[in-house]
Amino acid sequence: MAQQKPVERHSGVSLWRQIADRIRVSIADGEFRETGRLPPAFDLAERFGVNRHTVRAALAFLAEEGLVESIQGHGTIIKGGRQLTLPISKRTRFSAGVGDQASSVTTRLLRSGELQASAEVAAQLQIAPEQLVIEVEESGYVDGRPVSCSQHFFPADRFPDIARHIAATGSITRAFAACDLPDYLRQSTEVSARHADARERELMHLSPGAIVLETRAINTDLEGRPVQCSRTRFSADRISLRVTA
Amino acid sequence: MAQQKPVERHSGVSLWRQIADRIRVSIADGEFRETGRLPPAFDLAERFGVNRHTVRAALAFLAEEGLVESIQGHGTIIKGGRQLTLPISKRTRFSAGVGDQASSVTTRLLRSGELQASAEVAAQLQIAPEQLVIEVEESGYVDGRPVSCSQHFFPADRFPDIARHIAATGSITRAFAACDLPDYLRQSTEVSARHADARERELMHLSPGAIVLETRAINTDLEGRPVQCSRTRFSADRISLRVTA
DNA sequence: TGTAGTTGTCTAGATTAATAGACAAATACG
DNA sequence: CGTATTTGTCTATTAATCTAGACAACTACA
Numbered sequence: 001m002a003q004q005k006p007v008e009r010h011s012g013v014s015l016w017r018q019i020a021d022r023i024r025v026s027i028a029d030g031e032f033r034e035t036g037r038l039p040p041a042f043d044l045a046e047r048f049g050v051n052r053h054t055v056r057a058a059l060a061f062l063a064e065e066g067l068v069e070s071i072q073g074h075g076t077i078i079k080g081g082r083q084l085t086l087p088i089s090k091r092t093r094f095s096a097g098v099g100d101q102a103s104s105v106t107t108r109l110l111r112s113g114e115l116q117a118s119a120e121v122a123a124q125l126q127i128a129p130e131q132l133v134i135e136v137e138e139s140g141y142v143d144g145r146p147v148s149c150s151q152h153f154f155p156a157d158r159f160p161d162i163a164r165h166i167a168a169t170g171s172i173t174r175a176f177a178a179c180d181l182p183d184y185l186r187q188s189t190e191v192s193a194r195h196a197d198a199r200e201r202e203l204m205h206l207s208p209g210a211i212v213l214e215t216r217a218i219n220t221d222l223e224g225r226p227v228q229c230s231r232t233r234f235s236a237d238r239i240s241l242r243v244t245a
Numbered sequence: 246m247a248q249q250k251p252v253e254r255h256s257g258v259s260l261w262r263q264i265a266d267r268i269r270v271s272i273a274d275g276e277f278r279e280t281g282r283l284p285p286a287f288d289l290a291e292r293f294g295v296n297r298h299t300v301r302a303a304l305a306f307l308a309e310e311g312l313v314e315s316i317q318g319h320g321t322i323i324k325g326g327r328q329l330t331l332p333i334s335k336r337t338r339f340s341a342g343v344g345d346q347a348s349s350v351t352t353r354l355l356r357s358g359e360l361q362a363s364a365e366v367a368a369q370l371q372i373a374p375e376q377l378v379i380e381v382e383e384s385g386y387v388d389g390r391p392v393s394c395s396q397h398f399f400p401a402d403r404f405p406d407i408a409r410h411i412a413a414t415g416s417i418t419r420a421f422a423a424c425d426l427p428d429y430l431r432q433s434t435e436v437s438a439r440h441a442d443a444r445e446r447e448l449m450h451l452s453p454g455a456i457v458l459e460t461r462a463i464n465t466d467l468e469g470r471p472v473q474c475s476r477t478r479f480s481a482d483r484i485s486l487r488v489t490a
Numbered sequence: 491t492g493t494a495g496t497t498g499t500c501t502a503g504a505t506t507a508a509t510a511g512a513c514a515a516a517t518a519c520g
Numbered sequence: 521c522g523t524a525t526t527t528g529t530c531t532a533t534t535a536a537t538c539t540a541g542a543c544a545a546c547t548a549c550a
Contacts, residue, residue, distance in 0.1 A: 010506080012262030012306070014537065020257075021440055040496060051539045056497085061257070072497045073546030085435070088488060190330070192485035193438035193458050195266065198253075211456055213438050240437035243333060243488050255536080259507065285526060296509045301527085317527045318517035 007048050016057035019048050023062060024237065027078055038068065038076040065205075066145075084142060086234070089244040092186045092217070093173050094140055094148070101142075107170060110137040110149075110203075112163035114156055121153045124218050124229040132156035134163055139203050146204045147239050150232040158227070176227070184227055190216040191241060196233070204235045211236040251294050261302035264293050268307060269482060272323055283313065283321040310450070329387060331479070334489040337431045337462070338418050339385055339393070346387075352415060355382040355394075355448075357408035359401055366398045369463050369474040377401035379408055384448050391449045392484050395477040403472070421472070429472055435461040436486065441478070449480045456481040 007018050023038065032038055041059065045052040059076055062068045070076045086097045095105045113135050122129040133153045140148035152172065154162045158179075165175035176184060196210045206212075212233040219228040234241075252263050268283065277283055286304065290297040304321055307313045315321040329346050331339070340350045358380050367374040378398045385393035397417065399407045403424075410420035421429060441455045451457075457478040464473040479486075 009538095012259040012265075012507095014257040014259070016537085017257030025439060042496080053540085054538060057537090059497095070497065071547080073495080073548080075496065075547090187489075189488040190485060191436050191458070191488060193456050193481040194270065195456070211438050211440070213436070236438040240435060243434035243436060244432075261507080287526085298510085299508060302507085304527095315527065316517080317515065318525075320517090320526065 007050060015048075015050055015054050016061065019044075019050065019055060019058035020061045022048075023058060024067065027067065028237070032078060036078055038078065040075065084147070084238060085240050085242050087242045087244060088186070088189050088215075090185045092189070095171065106141045107138050108141065109167050109170075110139055112136045112166070117153070121229060124216075125153065125155050125226045127155055134159065136163055136166055138166075142238070145238070146235075148232055148234045149200060149203045150230055152228055152230045154228050155226075172228070181221060181227060184219050184221055187218040187220045187224075187226070189243075193236065196235075200233050204233075206235055206237075213239065213241060215241070260293075260295050260299050261306065264289070264295065264300060264303035265306045267293075268303060269312060272312065273482065277323055281323055283323065285320065329392070329483060330485050330487050332487045332489060333431070333434050333460075335430045337434070340416065351386045352383050353386065354412050354415075355384055357381045357411070362398070366474060369461075370398065370400050370471045372400055379404065381408055381411055383411075387483070390483070391480075393477055393479045394445060394448045395475055397473055397475045399473050400471075417473070426466060426472060429464050429466055432463045432465045432469075432471070434488075438481065441480075445478050449478075451480055451482075458484065458486060460486070 007015050009015070011018075023044075026032065038044065038059075039047075041052050041055045045055045048055065059068060059070055063070060067079060068076050069079055084101050086092075086094070094107065114132055115135055117125065117127060117129055117131055117133045119129055121133060122131065125133065127133075134156050136152045136154070138150055138152070139146055140150070159176075162175055162179060165178040166172060169175050169178065176182075192214050193211060194214065196204070196206050196212045200206065200212055201210060204210075204212075213236050215230075215232045215234070217230045217232070218226055219230070221227050252260050254260070256263075268289075271277065283289065283304070284292075286297050286300045290300045293300065304313060304315055308315060311324060313321050313323055331337075339352065359377055360380055362370065362372060362374055362376055362378045364374055366378060367376065370378065372378075379401050381397045381399070383395055383397070384391055385395070404421075404426075407420055407424060410423040411417060414420050414423065421427075437459050438456055439459065441449070441451050441457045445451065445457055446455060449455075449457075458481045460475075460477045460479070462475045462477070463471055464475070465471050
């Protein structure tokens with residue numbers, strides 16, 4: 001159990017935090033799949049070159065995330081950590097994309113309303129800035145665990161009842177169908193990564209400093225007219241994106 | 246100068262570090278473009294709800310990164326920090342993608358060699374696991390600042406001299422052309438985000454805790470046979486990705 | 491039942507991070 | 521030249537993080 005990569009001091013990130021982050025990726029990489037549990041805290045401490053108490057702080061943090069559970073006298077078992085892959089293509093739909101990787105995929109409508117389009121939204125929807133748009137905020141769950149939160153904007157003149165249909169059907173695809181739009185295409189997706197803010201952490205049960213993958217997407221009808229623009233944040237620990245040309 | 250979003254205590258990330266990260270994204274968003282410099286340290290301290298000394302620690306950190314420079318009696322001027330967008334499509338090429346956003350785009354060959362394909366690489370290149378592949382490692386620079394580092398794998402039987410051509414031409418596109426492959430397509434790109442490891446931080450001059458966008462891509466010839474698979478890490482502070490369907 | 495292995499808890503001390511205030515030093519500008 | 525503005529440096533104090541060691545509590549297993 002020699003120490004592999006030493007932990008960094010005076011980096012502005014506490015040691016327990018660095019250790020928690022590294023254990024999290026080790027779990028995601030399947031490093032402890034054989035045993036299903038972590039090495040003893042004493043061994044981990046030696047491996048990272050820190051005190052056992054520091055490792056314990058890291059494990060407590062991961063336990064609060066629900067990723068591991070420590071049992072006195074037994075060890076620290078791994079409770080989750082599988083990462084899902086969401087395909088992004090011309091026909092990207094959230095539930096269909098991860099549907100075969102999990103037993104339950106749901107979305108929950110958080111909020112909806114009507115407002116004047118901001119400059120950015122207007123440009124993406126190709127409408128005038130003062131026109132009305134419907135805003136819908138929802139979050140996505142896989143096997144009961146929150147993995148994403150989104151804001152969607154629709155042109156209000158074309159889809160005045162979209163929010164009601166989303167609430168009724170629980171799906172944007174089905175809501176579009178109810179608005180006489182049976183099919184639509186993903187025009188573009190812009191991907192970036194950053195630290196989660198307070199609201200995202202609350203919605204997705206993330207720890208401070210967690211990373212989100214943010215996508216900004218535009219969907220169009222088959223004639224190429226924008227019907228929706230969206231901003232979705234995924235928990236980077238749980239989701240990766242597969243872009244297909 | 247009211248405080249906007251309070252800084253988080255007891256998160257495992259020191260306050261100066263959080264403040265440095267937030268100032269960095271503000272700069273990237275062009276928030277201080279008008280003046281070309283940051284507000285006085287005293288105002289920043291009030292804005293983030295911390296002591297001036299804590300803000301000074303953050304500014305010293307950003308100064309070490311080369312992003313800002315503090316001048317006594319004058320203020321703290323901004324020296325860089327624009328964020329670039331890299332398009333990802335069927336015809337993704339690094340230098341062409343960001344070429345019009347910067348005055349200088351270069352890549353540097355770090356290493357190349359021949360080895361047996363790993364299971365993952367073999368699957369992506371659709372070859373047998375024991376077959377030989379050429380591995381090429383390079384880093385990408387925009388205006389002299391490192392923004393990416395990549396590993397590329399090529400089937401050795403089809404492109405035995407690719408490493409030499411890359412070294413000679415400084416471009417994978419031109420190296421393929423020299424190997425009688427004038428055109429190729431991006432089949433798929435998988436995007437994920439995580440914290441940078443030690444080597445990535447060294448190559449891209451990142452601070453501990455920095456975020457990288459990681460892409461795993463497969464390129465094919467016009468018949469759909471894989472000619473290259475790659476793993477590229479971008480500094481998320483400097484690069485975002487635009488996916489075009 | 492006993493022993494090895496493992497996590498939980500406690501105390502104490504050392505190091506690092508953050509706050510607070512005062513004043514020096516440089517710049518900009520009337 | 522003088523004044524306001526802004527960064528640089530110093531000291532002191534408080535709070536948070538990490539280390540160190542000892543021992544209790546629980547589990548598994550021979």
